[in-house]
Amino acid sequence: MKTNKSKFFKMIYPAVLLVGLGVASCKEDDENLEPMRMFIPGGEISSNAGETEVTLTWKTPPNTVAGTSTYTVEVAKDTLFQTPVILTAQADTAKITFTNQQLNIKENYFARVKTNAKGNSPESKWLVSSRFSIRGEQIFNTPLSSEIKDKTVLLNWRPSAGLTRIVITPANGTARTINLTPADLAANQLLVTNLTATTSYTAEIFAGTLSKGTITFTTKEPSLFTYTVSPSDDLVAIVASAANGDVIGLEPGVYTANASNILIAGKMVTLQSTSGNPANTKVHFKEITLKGTGAGVKVSGIEFDGKNAAGTTVGDYFINIDAEAGTLSSITVENSNIHDIINTFLRANRGAAGGSQKINFIKVDNSIVSRNAVSSYQTFMLDRLDFNRLDVTNSTFNEAGRGLISWATNYTPAVKPTILINKVTLNSFGSGGRDNIILDANALPVIFTVQNSIIANSPKAGQTVLASALRAGTGSEVQFMNNNFFKLEGGSPLAPLTFPAYVQLANNKTIDLGWTHATTDFSLPAGSELRTAGVGGTSIGDPRWVK
Template structure:
């Protein structure tokens, strides 16, 4: 027995040692499982979203945060050194919303964010956001050029509770506070009076002490006519005898210029209604012809009707640029109505490449309609050396085979700019054309279309190809804050496509129910399109959002 006991003792010691070793290993494994490194704050993207009344900061969650509730501290400052903290918030989400009761509007800020200490994890390092701001509300509606005069201006705003006052400040002058009356609040409009001509003003609207929007405008020069015509006068003869710089005033009534063209050769003149109202001043026209160096025209406050006295459509073009080479001045069409013509709204492609030069073409606060099915886009600007085209606050209904053509390949002296803002374009496209919104072919241009509504292409019974826009390599093409629907092309019909080089953002496809026969484009009350524009404003021609 003694010999047996002696043999078991070492074995027992070995077993005990082995168990002790295993227990030790188990404790080490347990310690490894409980080990938590300091949390690494790893935002691949710290993103900021600016809003009218708040700004949102968002980030990727911290690593190792899935076992416990993680909180974050967000500090906001106007400088990246964070010497002065404007506000601090603690959140348990991977985002934070900073409101306008915490920080000022229209002021740039930075935020720094860290995961707070929790359990065995220490607080993370700070991570700094990109710059952000609260833009402030914009309840002012877009200004209407005909409502801005030399001594008065009308401001309108969208329905907003609590509006109390407007502060009006002339450039370099003293601010004046205007307390809004119950009548003005009901109308959501105010007529400012006793203004100074050709002066820039800034108006800011408030609800108590909170800013609800800012707008700027410049009053017009006093309306001074070189001479005036009475209804029935010979407008063709008046234009022929005018000298460059003349402003011809048209008294209310009807003028017949449907037999011969209104020729403006080697001079720039203005045709303007004395009333400023296109509803009471009408010209029956054949076309306005611009010819030679210095030629140009500005029309304001006139209805141009392309029918003759028998009611027959007689006009080919509204403005037709002659083939004679030359450096023209400019074309401005504002506060007018042009309708019933067969071909192009403006045709400028008759001459050779670069033979016609012009500073700018501007169309504002104008309705153009009943453009017949023909071989031209509404704006036929091929081969022209042109610095800038601005088309704003206007409606084009039953337009040309396309909207803008600059499609003949050539080398302009200057890179042209095409700017389209707050335009309503309905019922256009025909003749199997491609790129029916804008076609620059291989020409290098700057093109911006924004805050606009386009619908219904092609025209009934017509076909177009499948692309919306074309421009040359190196062009800058932006298409933003627009709404478009029922724009179709190709065979079989499919939605028009936009090439990849078009920078598209914040566009919508809200079907408003318009057809080829629609003439009233008023946006429905409460429509999201009433706030879809830049700065939270309505899109399309502003007259349809009043």
């Protein structure tokens, strides 16, 4: 005989199931609305690292009035806080600052923050930060190329109280401590001796146990001249007869080489002062010409003056690559002073077609280039040249060309070249109604970085330029970081130069330093924020101007 039991269960079971689901759903919603979650600090924890402190910030919890909550902050060495908590602090705003008296500089930490209980509201859950650190002070100035020798280095620093010692450590070697004397402290510099040639070193300066700055440098090779010459010798003839790889040492004095070009054909030649000091070794020049496969030049520690003895400017180009096709060696200009040029610093656009001339690298370091007349060429005129790398570092360009870099002939290069402008002071440039006066790469892809530099006063006095700062092709990587721009203008009426949307701009400033087109002393004012505005807290612009 059948009963209604099975029928009853068929009716009641779905109802029970629905009730159960409803209870589960309410429980889940209750968990989402749990007070511990509701009052958790909002967003994420951001960090802003300085030389001596780091500030952590977060958002006020949702549905909470700013300034009505307090927070507990804990710091440890791992995200799970399984290592001992290093310190615990309280904050009554949504931020907190830790100093180098609380945390070690250059060490990585993690923080977690919770909203404290208040009235009927319980404490919240923890919000955990990403890794952060205190950057550490950097009072060292960047050593100039002329201050680094094979066995010595001259270290300079900005004034700081309580300095006691410098520790010099060679790569894979034993550290050496040098206690600073009153004379060292008064001069804010130390000549370190007894170093090993071609060796990488780290120098760290201390006030007691507190680190105040760290730099790295590499000592040079010993100076080995193939032969030396004197001002009475015919420098043009000597270079013409030199063999590939010769290092010609120029003894102090004034050389006359402006009647004809200094031709370097099919070989690599180095011209270097024996003193290492451009102030006592001068060459009156017309042009250095590179010609053919294998041609290259390195100049070091020399002043190149484009004026002749009568004071007439005769220097057409500083370096000019001849039209002959081929794969050249390299160009290096270091610790030199080049001035009074009719056309431009470097012309490399004479090739018959894009890529018909190739070169490995072009490097300018610790040099001053000035008084380039108003001309029809950019400072680096690289159209049609297939190059791997251009580095311009620790240098000053004043009264430069109609633009800085041109690489505007479209063709297919062997590689995407890298261009680095780092710690450069560039003042008074741009003329001839040109556009893209910082870089014109047309449709060619480049990796272009400008950092730690000061760029000012465009266009040149009495000249015009257009409004765009640069152009580069699809696939380019372009970034401007930690620079200072002022009076960098173009268009009509004059307005600040514009940067394309694909340019990454970060940490740049627009502080007017009062420079004009006639300025020749680019020293940064004492206490200027630009002395610590560079990447890692270093100075920006040519380091020679922060001594």
